[in-house]
Each structure stands twice: as C-alpha cells, then as structure tokens.
Amino acid sequence: xxxxxxxxxxVGCLVGIQAEGLRVAEGQAEELCVVSYNVExxxxxxxxxxxxxxxxxxxxxxxxxxxxxxxxxxxxxxxxxxxEIFIEKDDWExxxxxxxxxxxxxxxxxxxxxxxxxTNIGEWDGVDIVGLQEVENALCVKRLCNTLRRGEYDFxxxxxxxxxxxxxxxxxxxxRIDTIATRAIRVKPTPNPSLKGRGDELITRDILYVCAxxxxxxxxxKANGDTIHFFVCHLPSQRGGKAESEWKRKAxxxxxxQAVDSVYGIDPEAKIVVMGDMNSEPEEDIRGMRNRxxxxxxxxxxxxxxxxxxxxxQGRWSCLDQFYTSPALDSIxxxxxxxxxxxxxPDKKYLxxxxxxxxxxxxxxxxxxxxxxxxxxxxxx
Numbered sequence: 326x327x328x329x330x331x332x333x334x335x336v337g338c339l340v341g342i343q344a345e346g347l348r349v350a351e352g353q354a355e356e357l358c359v360v361s362y363n364v365e366x367x368x369x370x371x372x373x374x375x376x377x378x379x380x381x382x383x384x385x386x387x388x389x390x391x392x393x394x395x396x397x398x399x400x401x402x403x404x405x406x407x408x409e410i411f412i413e414k415d416d417w418e419x420x421x422x423x424x425x426x427x428x429x430x431x432x433x434x435x436x437x438x439x440x441x442x443x444t445n446i447g448e449w450d451g452v453d454i455v456g457l458q459e460v461e462n463a464l465c466v467k468r469l470c471n472t473l474r475r476g477e478y479d480f481x482x483x484x485x486x487x488x489x490x491x492x493x494x495x496x497x498x499x500x501r502i503d504t505i506a507t508r509a510i511r512v513k514p515t516p517n518p519s520l521k522g523r524g525d526e527l528i529t530r531d532i533l534y535v536c537a538x539x540x541x542x543x544x545x546x547k548a549n550g551d552t553i554h555f556f557v558c559h560l561p562s563q564r565g566g567k568a569e570s571e572w573k574r575k576a577x578x579x580x581x582x583q584a585v586d587s588v589y590g591i592d593p594e595a596k597i598v599v600m601g602d603m604n605s606e607p608e609e610d611i612r613g614m615r616n617r618x619x620x621x622x623x624x625x626x627x628x629x630x631x632x633x634x635x636x637x638x639q640g641r642w643s644c645l646d647q648f649y650t651s652p653a654l655d656s657i658x659x660x661x662x663x664x665x666x667x668x669x670x671p672d673k674k675y676l677x678x679x680x681x682x683x684x685x686x687x688x689x690x691x692x693x694x695x696x697x698x699x700x701x702x703x704x705x706x
Contacts, residue, residue: 359453362442372416373462373490442668463494485511495555527577561574585611645697
C-alpha cells in the first residue's frame, strides 16, 4: 500500500511538470546550489518525552506545533485510520542536565555556526537546497531556517524511528523551489540475516523523498518548471565494525534502490539526486545512478596529500558523504567538498587538519561545527 501511494505521488508530480507549457532555450544559464551536510548532533536542549510516529504524516513549514503526552513511554492508538506510536527518545545526553551540559546558549551557537557555513557556501545568492543529517526535530530545522535568512527558507522533516531521535531533513529556498510531493520512506525493522532472526535488529532513520519544481530568475530559461527528485539519506553507522554492520547499510540501500526504480519506472529520463551520509566509501552501488564522489575522491588523492574526504577518524580520511546523480544531471553538474580551513582545526595527534567539532571528546568548543565537511553539488539550469 505504501509503495502504491509513493508511485501515485510520483505520477502526480510528473504530470504536473509536463503540463507547465512551452519552454524556451534562450537566456543566460543559472546555477542551483545543493548542499549535503551531516551537522553532527544538532539536538534541541529540551528532552522529547515522546516522538510522534504517524504513517504518512508530514511535518513541514515554519509553523510547528508541539505535542506533550506526559507519562507515556510506548503506546499505540488509531486516529482516523492512521497509526500513532509514541516512543521516548534517548536524548538525555543532549539536555542541560545531561553529560554534555547542552544548554540553550550552546544550542543557539551551534545553529549559528552551521548557518555561517551554509552562508559562506552560498555566498551572495545563498544556498538553494540543503540535505541535513543528524537533526533532532523540526524545531532545530526551523531555527536554522530563520537563522539563515528569516522568511526565505522552508523545510521538510519527518520524525523517524531512530532510537536517539536524529533524523534527516531538507531545507529549500522558497523563491527557487516548490515542493510537489514529499514522504518519509521507512526502512522496516530488519533482523540480522546471519543470526537467523535472533539478536541484532536494524532500526534506523527514514529516507526522505522530495519532488521539487525548480524556479529560475529568468522565465526564458529552459529549466524553469523542471523537476528534480531528491533523496536524503543517513545510512546505518559502522558501529560494531565495518564488515559486521555492512548488512544494515545493504538493507537500507535496497529500500533506496526500490524508491529510485519507482521514479525511473514513471520517467526514464528523470533528474534524480541522492545525497547524504552513506557511512561507507563511495561505490557505484545504486542502479541507474552515478556516484559523483568516487571520481572526486580519486582526483583529490592525486592533488592533495592531507585532504582525502569529508570525515577523518584516527588519522584516516574517508568520503562518507556522497552525491549520486542520474544521467540527466551528469553533464550539467559538478561536485566539490567544502573544505575551508576555518571549519577545520589542526590534528595534533595525526597531523594536518581535521573537521572542527562542537565537542572534542567531552571538551566543548563554542566555535566548532561538525565532524563532517559539507559537500556541494552545482547544477547548471
């Protein structure tokens, strides 16, 4: 049923685009600036007593209503045919009373720092689309939108089943983007196949899908009214070992592959962007899509000895953050890692530089950002 609803949404999206009318190829080209950024533990200081999980529920826009249900840990009920489940988030570490002493002033500073990175990437015109990973809730995304440029940005966010409560989200500039269809694609709880249903089970973040209509400044441009399908991902981590956790990422990518295939099934020439923290090195492992970071990583290894990816762990760089594009976008887009020195710091133990985090261990750094570097995709319209 969910897959059927997803396909019907895609049909409506594509029909709407095809009805846009005459396109004129004349005019000066413009760029669409797309960013993917794992902002590392962007938590709201208030403990979330419960999480609202409603099948197909969309939490978007700048009007966010809070839900308070005290004393409940896990419950289920039926409301207008939709199942609601309330699960307490394990976010105590990121509260004023928690181990991190995560105060409102630290939270505000974190949001301001992330906004500063995005502002520098977008320069004068600003970024157009940002795929975020590791945001706790819509309140965090709302504050980031308002900190960027109040009133100019909107967002799409769904609560996901991640035990810590960290989700993915998409921010977009309202003057450049109209969202046509959005949904959270659930990665169903999956048992470890090697344990034959016993022990470890995959419970992870949703994959966010957004079908967006592009608006350009000049009505004469061919791209005006074009649609791009965005998938924002944060695949399961390598916790417990890379090889031991690989089955989790494969399970999530199977769900992603099915969603991408659904888009191609309706429009073989679709413009698709998959972005996010894949928690593995770049591979050509999504059918019909090209991993743009694989070739970029190889080029950067040749160019620089100390800058080989987006994340550094125990002295080793890896390119966990990635863009995949469909053939319709390959020749009109380029990618890069935003590796400005001011969002990094000296790596005293392993030498060279490393991303500047909000916390080094448990030592707070007010001018820190994330343990990941952002990646940028620029599309020629």
